[in-house]
Amino acid sequence: MEPDATKLVRAYLEREMALGLDAVPGAAAAQRRGPAARAAHASTPAAGVGASALPVGRAASPEPRPGRPAEGVPSALSHLLVEPAICAASSLEELRNVLGDCRRCKLCSGRKNIVFGVGDPRAEVMFVGEGPGEDEDLQGKPFVGKAGALLDRIITGGMGLGRDRVYIANVVKCRPPNNRNPEPDEIVACEPFLRRQIELVAPRVVISLGAFATQVLLRDRTPISRRRGQWHQLDGIGTSGPVALMPTFHPAYLLRTPGDKRLVWEDIKLVMARLGLEMPKRGTSA
Numbered sequence: 001m002e003p004d005a006t007k008l009v010r011a012y013l014e015r016e017m018a019l020g021l022d023a024v025p026g027a028a029a030a031q032r033r034g035p036a037a038r039a040a041h042a043s044t045p046a047a048g049v050g051a052s053a054l055p056v057g058r059a060a061s062p063e064p065r066p067g068r069p070a071e072g073v074p075s076a077l078s079h080l081l082v083e084p085a086i087c088a089a090s091s092l093e094e095l096r097n098v099l100g101d102c103r104r105c106k107l108c109s110g111r112k113n114i115v116f117g118v119g120d121p122r123a124e125v126m127f128v129g130e131g132p133g134e135d136e137d138l139q140g141k142p143f144v145g146k147a148g149a150l151l152d153r154i155i156t157g158g159m160g161l162g163r164d165r166v167y168i169a170n171v172v173k174c175r176p177p178n179n180r181n182p183e184p185d186e187i188v189a190c191e192p193f194l195r196r197q198i199e200l201v202a203p204r205v206v207i208s209l210g211a212f213a214t215q216v217l218l219r220d221r222t223p224i225s226r227r228r229g230q231w232h233q234l235d236g237i238g239t240s241g242p243v244a245l246m247p248t249f250h251p252a253y254l255l256r257t258p259g260d261k262r263l264v265w266e267d268i269k270l271v272m273a274r275l276g277l278e279m280p281k282r283g284t285s286a
């Protein structure tokens with residue numbers, strides 16, 4: 001590795017740690033796994049999805065769509081550390097081809113299918129979850145189990161949209177063993193693909209589902225209970241305009257805590273108002 005590249009990687013990792021990841025992502029593991037893993041580790045850190053909080057209730061009126069991905073604007077240091085092919089992918093299909101039969105992190109060893117993402121490639125609303133569970137791993141699609149059925153009810157009953165009108169993806173594309181949280185090196189390896197998905201879809205609103213996805217996107221550890229219901233803005237996403245982020249509870253949490261569905265409903269109402277969409281007359285139950 002060139003000395004300058006070393007500095008860039010060190011700066012990136014220090015930034016990530018300052019923003020909330022509590023270990024140097026993957027460095028030790030990459031050392032253990034040998035040269036190929038070290039090379040992959042050095043080449044795949046995530047670009048800097050930061051975010052800034054906006055006041056509660058901001059943007060009650062619709063805001064313009066952020067537009068298509070901006071090209072040739074490697075403004076963040078971390079852009080320099082992402083695989084060029086990821087940044088160069090000009091469609092979701094191309095990005096999926098770049099991902100290939102991915103071996104960039106250790107989650108590849110236990111997966112049955114890579115769960116890349118589904119939905120409208122020009123959706124105005126994008127949902128981001130944590131990672132595939134068992135059902136998703138088996139089917140290769142995000143949110144297809146019981147939690148997925150509840151997400152469907154939120155999309156159709158709560159928003160009056162079809163699944164084909166939104167885009168759904170996860171922070172990591174392979175199932176973590178025993179549904180544990182993804183580890184820092186796995187996030188660093190996989191998150192550039194999520195970032196590029198957001199850039200390519202260029203949604204007006206990203207809805208992060210649950211604490212994990214929210215904390216990754218916002219780069220801090222604030223509990224989801226304090227984040228949900230407030231608008232945030234994703235910084236460092238290479239779209240030509242801002243992308244708003246609305247954190248809310250994960251459907252799996254709602255299955256365990258149905259009393260909090262009303263809070264998700266409040267969050268969805270904020271999203272609908274921002275998009276200028278009418279609430280469906282019926283189907284207010286998630």
Ligand code: SF4
Pocket residue numbers: 099102103104105106107108114172173174186189190
């Ligand atoms: S989780 Fe992401 S980076 Fe890791 S092997 Fe799967 S697709 Fe590749």
